[in-house]
Amino acid sequence: MTAVDLSTSLAGVTLPNPVMTAAGCAAAGRELEPFLDVAALGGVVTRSVTLDPRAGWPPPRMVETASGVLSGTGLQGPGIGGFLATELPWLVQRQARAVVSIAGESLAEFAELARRVGNSPGVTAVEVNLGWPEDAATGRDPYQASKVVNVVRRDVPRGIPVLAKLAPVVHSVVDVTRAVVKAGADGVVLAHTVPGMAIDRRTLRPALGGVTGGLSGPAVHALAVRCVWEVHQALPDVCVVGVGGVRTGYDALELLLAGASAVQVGTMIFHDPSSPARIVAELEAELSQRNLTRVADVVGRAHRPEGELS
Amino acid sequence: MTRAATGPVQVTGEVLGVKRAGAFHHLTLVAAGVAERFRPGTFVALTVGGDLSQRLLRRTFPIYRARPTGAYGGTVEVVLATGDDGSDWLSRLGGGARLDVLGPLGRPFALPKEPVTCTLVGGGHASAPLFGLAERLRERGCAVHMVLGAATETRLFGALEARRAAKTVIVTTEDGSVGMRGSVSAVLPDLLARTSTDVVYASGPHGLLHAAAEAAEAHGAWSQTAVETDMPCGTGVCQACVLPVVGEDGVTRMVRACTEGPVFRGDRVRWRDLGTVPSGTWGAPPPAPTGGPAR
Secondary structure, three states: OOOOEEEEEEEEEOOOOHHHHHHHOOOOOOOOOOOOHHHHHOEEEEEEEOOOOOOOOOOOOOOEEOOEEEOOOOOOOHHHHHHHHHHHHHHHHHOOOEEEEEOOOOHHHHOOOOOOOOHOEEEEEEEEEOOOOOOOOOOOOOHHHHHHHHHHHHOOOOOOOEEEEEEOOOOOHHHHHHHHHHHOEEEEEEOOOOOEEEEEEOOOOOOOOOOEEEEEEEHHHHHHHHHHHHHHHHHOOOOOEOOOOOOOOOHHHHHHEEEEEEEEEEOOOHHHHOHHHHHHHHHHHHHHOOOEEHHHHHHHHOOOOOOOOO | OOOOOOEEEEEEEEEEEEEEEEEEEEEEEEEHHHHOOOOOOEEEEEOOOOOOOOOOOOEEEEEEEOOOOOOOOOOOOOEEEOOOOHHHHHHHHOOOEEEEEEEEEOOOOOOOOOEEEEEEEHHHHHHHHHHHHHHHHOOOEEEEEEEEEOOOOEEEEEHHHHHHHOOOEEEEOOOOOOOOEEHHHHHHHHHHHOOOOOOEEEEEOOHHHHHHHHHHHHOOOEEEEOEEEEEOOOOOOOOOOOEEOOOOOOOOOEOOOOOOOOOEEEEOOOOHHOOOOOOOOOOOOOOOOOOOOOO
């Protein structure tokens, strides 16, 4: 087996490996403790933290679809106060690299969230949830998205990357990326869930309490690969984090090859809580068996012309 | 890294056998480490469909029996109902089939410190976790009575076993095919009074749990109710299996059945408000000022 250097750069911050959890799929990390070592992952992205506590949408909140999950929890959580008092300190104490996802309902809320998260010790990066609420235009409209990123970047200290998590179903994900990078984003996370809907076979009514929800899981993996590919092709210097239906080490490698510097594992955590750790090991094996020795060398490699393989 | 000795484990389980039990199936799995940690009321979360499955969510089942040692190593047993494609897939498995097992998960039934009188109420196959509970209660010197209810005879589970597990057994069916015709709520007040029950334990559909909690309350007994609901992950990460429960501070919160439950004090669950986020819940939007729907 060839030895592999799994370390990667997340907009200038070195991670020991490129596999993180995805926002909303690992709560605040603690629930995974019986199943994996959170410090052994590249990072733990928290569920999106809101300013005030939120009870979330009424159930049912999740429906199984073919190779995917349709969900709408309405960002249930303790709010920034509760998060900073208990959840973040736990991640820091466990030596996890905490990437804090924030979701505001206004520019003022985003600014306050950014300020309070930015002033807290132990934050590795801030992820701006621009794909929520599911019906909002924020993550789809370059102008709105850049305004949010602008206020967040202003209040997060230099050295802590601000990542913008974008919606995949847009006119041009490249245009939105260009706008948020111009507004100060250090990288983009591609991509958010896809709006979807299911109807319950017994009640013949919408299956989710919130009617529509976000589709995630292996069903959207190819969509994520395409988004990462397009952005890396147009903007090769922008740090991209790939997320969408990563189930195996090869799925993670695929996103890296398309141009991602790191990947996130989301829905598969519902299926298998130890999957992020397994995917780290599988990714290492995928690279090793191809005699690829550094993650850094495979980022965007699929864009190279045929024949130019080393 | 350190892992709590009492926490859940994730292991590859192997099917030892699937047997029919009335309208249900009784699945026995070899799963190392689960039985040692088992306490009545906890559950396992199983993958369905095999390695190539397009079905990603776990199916959760209360543990019926757990044996730490046996000819094949530690085993756990669960009872499957039909109707869900994942459970149906599990019921068709043959011996030797492998699947991923998480467990034991969730909070167990709280056990009394004193040798008190307990009435255990089960609905359909959800009575499964009550038999292990009855055993633990008897070990503590508790008197155990049981009420089992179902729509019809084939949907009763454990009626014979109940005769060994409990001093008094009452069976009710909606269609009168066996036992008393009607629901368990009709027989509970009299049984609780007659036996001077101190604690009611219930496992079944929400209606049964609500009735058991109300009967306990009216009689002045404690109640412990194990809720039956879809738990997509079983580990607390997905936030989907929530229900409104009143905390010790009197505040209603949306809490996860898989992590804060599945066993709750019956008087804490807002049974009439299941499926909603009641107004006044911690973090709920304030009521809309003028007629319009709250966001």
